[in-house]
Amino acid sequence: MNFKASELLDFYYEELYPQLMELEEERKNVAKKVIAITAVIGAAALWIIIRTSGSSTADFPVFVAFGAFAVGGFVIRWLMSDYRRKFKNHIFRKLVTKIDSTLLYTPTGMIPRSLFELSGLFGNDIDFYSGNDLIKGRIGDTPIEFSDLEVEKETTDSKGRKHRTTIFSGTFIMTEFHKHFQRTVLVYPDVAEKYLGVVGGWLQGMANGKLVRMDSPAFEKEFKVIADDPVEAHYLLTPNIMEKLVELKRKANAPVYLSFKLNKLFIAIANGGDWFEPTLFKSLLRIDIFKQYIENLNLLLGIVEELNLNRKIWSKE
Amino acid sequence: MEFLIAIVAVVVVGVLIYNTLVSRRNQCDNIFASIDALLKKRYNLIPNLVTLMKESMTYEKGLLEKVTELRAKAMQPDLTPEQKIAIADELTQPLHGLMVAVENYPELKANEQIMQLMRSLNEIEEQIAAARRAYNQAVTDYNNARQMFPSSLIAGWFHFGAKELFEIPEVERKNIDIKELLKQ
Structure with a gap:
């Protein structure tokens, strides 16, 4: 699955470069338009704020700025849509199938919401669910699928204004685990222990009775484990x-x-969900950017091998 | 008034610490009970495995006898926890020896029943290893709480005794290469 450097360069120059050159022209045009639109919308917003200063409420400039931001965002998305679509269908698809021809790539696909909720990681209180870049396949005998997801919730602040709060933004992966287990084990990033050390760990223990301490200091520093059964947590997390x-x-x-x-x-x-997005203000022809796409793909597809999920030596068929 | 609040605060903190110590001690006991249950599962597999292997294995009679003998010993009633663990530790080596020896007998490797037993046994062995790690971690947390101030004061007053860590035998630390073995 991992590319050799020479193979990578061959593929890049022979198969991708001509199309990248074409798309690079389009990128430059889109980037110019985006800069122009941003300048126009920014100037218009500033003009409105200056003209109405003194006669409007204190909240009005904030409202205008938010409005400009929303309109700008919408226009930029629209300007980029064609370029993004071409990048994904012509460049990124080739890259995915080059890495493994059995992989199925759907630029507009996503992991279903039911599976995201099933994971139990972020709760079910979700108002907005979207995603893209679904990649599905098998590594050895183990199925794997992943996509980028943007999951948000609507919250209302003390002044009654509605906001979108991010629940999760990044890459969501689903695969089979090779061992039998009965209950759920959840692993979260450990903020308290990383920054507060022993005191953080102690506070966590007080706050959550299901917290399981693991026997790896390096792991404990980065993660916290929530499980009903500490033995099962140790069984899964070798x-x-x-x-x-x-x-x-x-x-x-x-x-x-x-x-x-x-x-x-x-x-x-x-990761913010931009691992497989085309660049706008950087050249598409930069090989380091291209390498980054490959590294990210290899990291995700490599999870099966890294975690030994193909190792079927247990009674699970 | 301030004095009263201070006393209430001290009592509340004392109760919290006492409860934490109790819950950590219970955690150790619960995990120990899981180890006991897993060891029983392991012992239940042995008779079948020995019966199936006895036919073919010519050079490992000693190992088979040792495994049977230790299983019988472990089945005795009224064993102390220390004795249970000592027997389990003693059994680990001959049992792993048997699992490795299967490699030399193609007819055993072709027997689906034996291979299924081996997979189950391997699963239980790994669960036992995980339970030991979980136990050691729970004991470490409990002993830390016992020794650290101010919980050490409460632990002293209410006689929370120290608990011993398991020694993880060397043979358990390195996994035997059963992957190759199960490749048919």
Whole structure:
């Protein structure tokens, strides 16, 4: 699955470069339009704020700024849509199938909401659910699928204004876990212990009776484990898997969540969901950017091998 | 008034610490009970495995006898927890020896019933190893709470005794390569 450097360069220059050149022209045009639109909307908002200063309420400039932001965002999305679609269908699809021809890529697909909720990681109080870049396939005997997700909730502030609060934004992965287990084990990023050390761990223990302390200090520093049965938590999180999860977190450079439930393993990487998006203000021809797409894909597809999920030596068929 | 509030605060903190110590001690006992249950599951598999292997294994009679003998010993009533663990530890080595020896007998490897038993046994072995790790972690947390101030004061007054960590035998630390074995 992992590319060799020479193979990567061949593929890049022989198969992708001509299309990247074409798309690079389009990117430049889109970038110019985006800058122009941003300038116009920004100037218009500023003009309205200056003209109405003194005669409007204190909240009015904030309202205008939010309005400009929303309109700008909408227009930029619309301007980029064609370019994004071409990038995903022509460039990114080729890359995915080059890595593994059996993988199925659907740019507009996503992990269903029911599965996201089933993981039990973020609760079910969801108002907005969207996603893209669904990749499905098998690594050895183990099925894996993942997509980017944007999950939000509507909240109302003290002044009655409605806001969208992010519940999860990033890559959500679902795969089979190779061992039998009965109950749910949840793994969350550990904020308290990372920043408050022993006191943080102590406070966590007081706050959550189901907190299980694991026997790996490196893992404990990064994660906290919530489980009904500490033996099962240790059974699923072997020293090897804990080491690999610390490594995964370091490579992803983003908070990582895991849920072991109903013989499945869900992994949520809160990377902001832009791992597979085309660049707008950087050249598409930069090989380092291209390498980053490959590294991200390899990281996700490599989870099966890294966590030894193909190792079927238990009674689970 | 302030004095009264201070006394109430001290009592509340004392009760919280006492409860934490009790819950940590119970946690250790619960995990120990899980180990006991897993060991029983392990003992239940042994008779079938020995019967099936006895036919074919010519050079491992000693191992088979040792496994049967230790199982019988473990089945005795009224064993102390320490004795249970000692027997379980003693059994680990010959049992793993048997699992590895299967490699030399193609007819055993072809027997689906034996392979299923081996998979179950391997699963239980790993569960036992996990339970021991969980127990050691729970004991460490309990002993830490016993020794750290101010919970050490409460632990002293209410006689919360120290608990011993399990020694994880070397043979359990390195997993035997059963993957190769189960490749048919």
